[in-house]
Amino acid sequence: MLRTYTIAFHGAEAAPVEVQCAMAPGIPGFSIVGLPDKTVTEARERVRAALSAMRIALPSQRITINLSPADMPKAGSHYDLPIALAILAALKVIPADVAEENTSMGELSLDGKLVPVAGALPAAFCAAEERRGLLCAEETAPEAAWVDAARVIGARSLAELVRHLTGAVPILPATAGMLSPRVDSRDLRDVKGQERAKRVLEIAAAGRHHLLMIGTPGAGKSMLSSRMPGLLPDLTPMEALETSMIHSVSGLLKGGGICRDRPFREPHHTASKAAIAGGGRAALPGEISLAHNGVLFMDELPEFAPAVLETLRQPMESGEVTVSRANAHVHYPCKFLMIAAANPCRCGYLSDANRACSQAPKCSEKYLARISGPMLDRFDLRIEIPAVAHCDLTMPPSGDTSVDVRQRVTAARNRQAERYAEIEGVSLNADIQGDLLDEVAEPDAEGRDLLLLAADRFKLSARGYHRILRVARTIADLEASDAIHRDHIAEALSYRISALRG
Known part of the structure; x- marks a missing residue:
């Protein structure tokens, strides 16, 4: 059994997925297991066509791809590249140890080109945590390079990536994308x-x-x-x-x-x-x-x-x-x-x-x-x-x-x-609540009297009462004041009850 690695997205984070490839005698077939969705199962045809474009034919054996852990849902076209690399490692086209040292992601077109997919940045973080390199499409490599540029390789096609992994034509590590200067056109x-x-x-x-x-x-x-x-x-x-x-x-x-x-x-x-x-x-x-x-x-x-x-x-x-x-x-x-x-x-x-x-x-x-x-x-x-x-x-x-x-x-x-x-x-200040709010947003005596009077007159809710304190704390911070005074409370009140009461 040969293996390589990719990722599965869980929200804005990525989790490692092991891509296992086994070839056994029997009726020729190509199956993908491990809770794949429709996009992942369709990878069979894309991988088959991409390998054919490289003049590589699948053997007349039963090919099984397992995406582990099997109880984690797998979705997305980025599984194309790791599945292809696992098969190439099983066919001894690329070294097995090189395949295991890298995390890969990318969609394959029918002619073997690598199509960029979303999520390169969280994928790079996941690969770095697992101490592996990241193989991806050339267009997404600058994004992933912000994590660990020395271990990110971007390629234009599967054939180009194979030549790199075999040492025939090495690809230079990716360079992080440039940050454009801030432009404030609306003043x-x-x-x-x-x-x-x-x-x-x-x-x-x-x-x-x-x-x-x-x-x-x-x-x-x-x-x-x-x-x-x-x-x-x-x-x-x-x-x-x-x-x-x-x-x-x-x-x-x-x-x-x-x-x-x-x-x-x-x-x-x-x-x-x-x-x-x-x-x-x-x-x-x-x-x-x-x-x-x-x-x-x-x-x-x-x-x-x-x-x-x-x-x-x-x-x-x-x-x-x-x-x-x-x-x-x-x-x-x-x-x-x-x-x-x-x-x-x-x-x-x-x-x-x-x-x-x-x-x-x-x-x-x-x-x-x-x-x-x-x-x-x-x-x-x-x-x-x-x-x-x-x-x-x-x-x-x-x-x-x-x-x-x-x-x-x-x-x-x-x-x-x-x-x-x-x-x-x-x-x-918008985050403070509970005891911390009482500690950092306690007004002086005059401010407290004004707030209690307004709360009773305008029937403020408990949430409204606390939000006035938070706003008053911010007004005081803008004035570099450690204490919250009556005028801070008065201004915060004016913004709370002016348009709609409560």
Whole structure:
């Protein structure tokens, strides 16, 4: 029996799979066992054609390929290459010890070319943990080379890879893809007016607080939201790794480089639950996981199906989503900053008596009621975006640039990182809860009295009470203040009860 190795994906991670090949006398046949799906079983024909293109015929024997462990589901076309290498090792075309020293992944075309597949980055991590090299398509090698470039080999075809493994024509190790410089084409300074909204964006960016904006069409909600990535600092090395692993599994990494800028995802309101939360036949990550460590912008929030919005409630709290299937439970991280925008009613002109529909103001209550109370309760910041005055539109750009705001946001995040350095699972103020919240977000006497008075008057929920404390802690961090004062609580309250109460 000859063997080589590949991987099986479990969420954003990869697990090692041993590919065993046995050839025995009997009726000629080619079977693949070990819980393969339809794509894996079809590898028989692709491998047979690829070997034929190399003038290699399968022997008149019974060929059995076992994918071990046999109780782990196997899916994907990346099993083509390891199956072909196991057969070539059994035929003594390539050395058996060389086949066992490498993990391989790649789809084979009928003429023997290697087709790139998603997931090279987690595959490289798995291979490195098993102390093996990685063999893959040339296009995905720069991505995998970020892990261990010296042991990543990218080839254009199966024949080229065979020549390398036999020592006839060695292939140079891959080189990690280049990181492109950060380009911020959308500057906050381009937004005219809306000074209150700009302030809220800064607070949301500093503490990763979810934000809901309600305003008339054309007020600038989408324009403001698109500026959020420019206010956020670059991904830390650990964040870049987490984000790139998810994007690699989804096939979104291009050019061999890992994620450097924070992702900005803006799904359409027709998106399904599986598209937002993750799922499908292969339990792939959804938009909330693709927005991990970045921004999820949901425009026209009430237009999303209520069932889709309800799936967001738990991930917004926990920062993790579980995609459950009959044979597996896949976990994806999803610590994202959610920015939602909505019109005050379906026509959008509730505050303008000349343009509002005949059903105002009942149309607003009915329209916004599509967003449930528990969902609204998870937004730390809620503001009304008024229409921009015409005189503001004629004024030249003014105010802070995105770079100016990003510097303040970075300083505030550094304070939080230092404060929570020894606490696992907590990096920003949005993550704190329980005893830690009481410890780091305790306001002074005047601030506490104001918060208790507001909580009683506006009937704040316990979640709303705690979220005000978190926002106040972030406002204090932006001012480099260790203590939370009354004015910090007052500002946090104004963002909680201004648009919708509770």
